[in-house]
Amino acid sequence: MDFEKVAKQLAHPVGSFGIEVALGMNHLNQFISKNTYDLLQLGDSDKVLEVGMGNGKFIKDILSYGDNISYTGIDISETMIVEAKKLNEKPIDSRRVDIIHASIEKMPFWEEQFNKVCTINTVYFWKAPLIALSEVYRILTEDGVFVLSFRPYIEGQSLDFSQYGFTEYKAEDIMALVNKTNFKIVDTINITEPPVVFNGQTHNLMSQYYILRKTR
Numbered sequence: 085m086d087f088e089k090v091a092k093q094l095a096h097p098v099g100s101f102g103i104e105v106a107l108g109m110n111h112l113n114q115f116i117s118k119n120t121y122d123l124l125q126l127g128d129s130d131k132v133l134e135v136g137m138g139n140g141k142f143i144k145d146i147l148s149y150g151d152n153i154s155y156t157g158i159d160i161s162e163t164m165i166v167e168a169k170k171l172n173e174k175p176i177d178s179r180r181v182d183i184i185h186a187s188i189e190k191m192p193f194w195e196e197q198f199n200k201v202c203t204i205n206t207v208y209f210w211k212a213p214l215i216a217l218s219e220v221y222r223i224l225t226e227d228g229v230f231v232l233s234f235r236p237y238i239e240g241q242s243l244d245f246s247q248y249g250f251t252e253y254k255a256e257d258i259m260a261l262v263n264k265t266n267f268k269i270v271d272t273i274n275i276t277e278p279p280v281v282f283n284g285q286t287h288n289l290m291s292q293y294y295i296l297r298k299t300r
């Protein structure tokens with residue numbers, strides 16, 4: 085496997101190889117995604133934004149938390165926008181789901197448009213992390229919740245592709261970043277995921293979840 089090529093696709097999936105890599109992400113990231121959605125503590129009328137939803141395979145899981153939940157997903161990859169639209173035709177038709185081509189650093193939304201925001205495994209690719217966090221803060225309602233989920237850098241535990249073009253964060257790096265914003269850290273949670281096979285090897289990945297609240 086050409087890990088450098090895979091890493092590029094993880095950052096920004098393009099074309100048929102991007103579609104294939106996204107299916108691999110579904111396999112690797114099912115657990116971290118489900119945990120993130122649980123931590124959002126979704127209520128029936130929540131307005132949810134997910135940043136970097138990839139092919140949108142797990143959107144149906146968010147919708148399953150309540151009949152009136154609305155969901156918007158953004159991604160910088162046009163390939164992922166097309167895939168996510170294909171996979172979620174029905175809820176898009178019924179206007180529960182909207183999929184938009186955009187980057188976290190410049191989101192096409194009004195102030196306070198969402199009360200729940202999440203992002204899973206995208207922080208490694210943000211070009212301007214403080215601007216990204218200030219954008220999330222801007223579009224969240226007061227008391228709104230942002231769950232940022234990622235796999236922290238732990239020596240010896242990285243997957244083979246993360247050395248290429250990823251900004252790997254240790255737990256304390258994210259803490260330092262968040263402390264420069266107005267977000268209140270409600271909780272940080274570490275979870276050792278169930279074993280997952282990647283490229284013929286079994287990994288026991290650790291994921292970390294920052295639960296942040298917008299306060300003034």
Ligand SMILES: C[S@@+](CC[C@H](N)C(=O)[O-])C[C@H]1O[C@@H](n2cnc3c(N)ncnc32)[C@H](O)[C@@H]1O
Pocket residue numbers: 094095096097109110113117135136137138139158159160161164186187188189203204205206209210211
């Ligand atoms: C490693 S994939 C993770 C996909 C999915 N969240 C998961 O955990 O399986 C990263 C996704 O974030 C998107 N992405 C990267 N940088 C982004 C940015 N600045 N704004 C929005 N999406 C971004 C990529 O295009 C890609 O679809």
